[in-house]
Amino acid sequence: MLAPGRAGPGALVKHNGTALQVDAGRATALRLAEEGTNVGGLTAMLITHHHSDHLLGITDIIITRWAANGPRPYATLPIHCPRGPIVDYLEHLLDHLEPDIQSRIAVSGYPSRPEPDIHVFESSTAKPTPVGTFGDLSVDSIAVDHGDLSPAVAYRFTSPDGVIVISGDTAVCPQLEEFAKGADVLVHEAFSRGQMEALGMPPSRLENITHHHADASAVGAMAARLEVPTLVLTHMVPSPTTAAAKQSFVDEVRSGGYQGDLTIAEDLNVAAIG
Numbered sequence: 001m002l003a004p005g006r007a008g009p010g011a012l013v014k015h016n017g018t019a020l021q022v023d024a025g026r027a028t029a030l031r032l033a034e035e036g037t038n039v040g041g042l043t044a045m046l047i048t049h050h051h052s053d054h055l056l057g058i059t060d061i062i063i064t065r066w067a068a069n070g071p072r073p074y075a076t077l078p079i080h081c082p083r084g085p086i087v088d089y090l091e092h093l094l095d096h097l098e099p100d101i102q103s104r105i106a107v108s109g110y111p112s113r114p115e116p117d118i119h120v121f122e123s124s125t126a127k128p129t130p131v132g133t134f135g136d137l138s139v140d141s142i143a144v145d146h147g148d149l150s151p152a153v154a155y156r157f158t159s160p161d162g163v164i165v166i167s168g169d170t171a172v173c174p175q176l177e178e179f180a181k182g183a184d185v186l187v188h189e190a191f192s193r194g195q196m197e198a199l200g201m202p203p204s205r206l207e208n209i210t211h212h213h214a215d216a217s218a219v220g221a222m223a224a225r226l227e228v229p230t231l232v233l234t235h236m237v238p239s240p241t242t243a244a245a246k247q248s249f250v251d252e253v254r255s256g257g258y259q260g261d262l263t264i265a266e267d268l269n270v271a272a273i274g
């Protein structure tokens, strides 16, 4: 849902000059500029699943990166994703911009079309799949439970300084819990059962949501079992635009038993390790 001051879903993982953007919801290019990385400074992108809120900003990043590069030789942006409908989406990402692209090539001397450099991996719920190594960051994925939208994956970033796991969109599920063991930071999506009930959502609809998304109290219980030092909630539903709404997420996570460092994320928040 649109919320003032919040871009669409996304997280930037940086380590020693490597910059990996996970998903790109609306306004991600702008947030990157505000953060100081800028689209030209990205090493690669990683996509979790084919839902529009996570995809809408990819075209903006690619075309802005290419346009800013001008007529110089252009290094295409590597994009990693699980095999599935995202591949077809990425292959046709720029088709609707063809007149713009061709005019820049013909008139302004831009190099050839800025096709995304697509890297596909096989996702599995049974065991982690290596995605790649970027500088001294190694990245693995695991398929998670996002209802009927499959595949959806989580990513684990391992560096000499620590480990970050980003859940993507998922219900609380055992393979993600196994995958997140030993992490220093867990970035997890969540919905607030209390706020949904207060909004009058019927129990059957709420039950249905628990198959796609993560109940904040269950995230808290999982984080407590994992003893992860830092938990960051992101992709919250409903979007917490008031202090009271943020506090209800805190209360639900704490009711699950988690007592560690907890952030209810706002845009441009930073969780540092090492």
Ligand SMILES: [Zn+2]
Binding pocket: 049, 051, 146, 149, 169
């Ligand atoms: Zn989704």
Ligand SMILES: [Zn+2]
Binding pocket: 009, 051, 053, 054, 169, 235
């Ligand atoms: Zn989403």
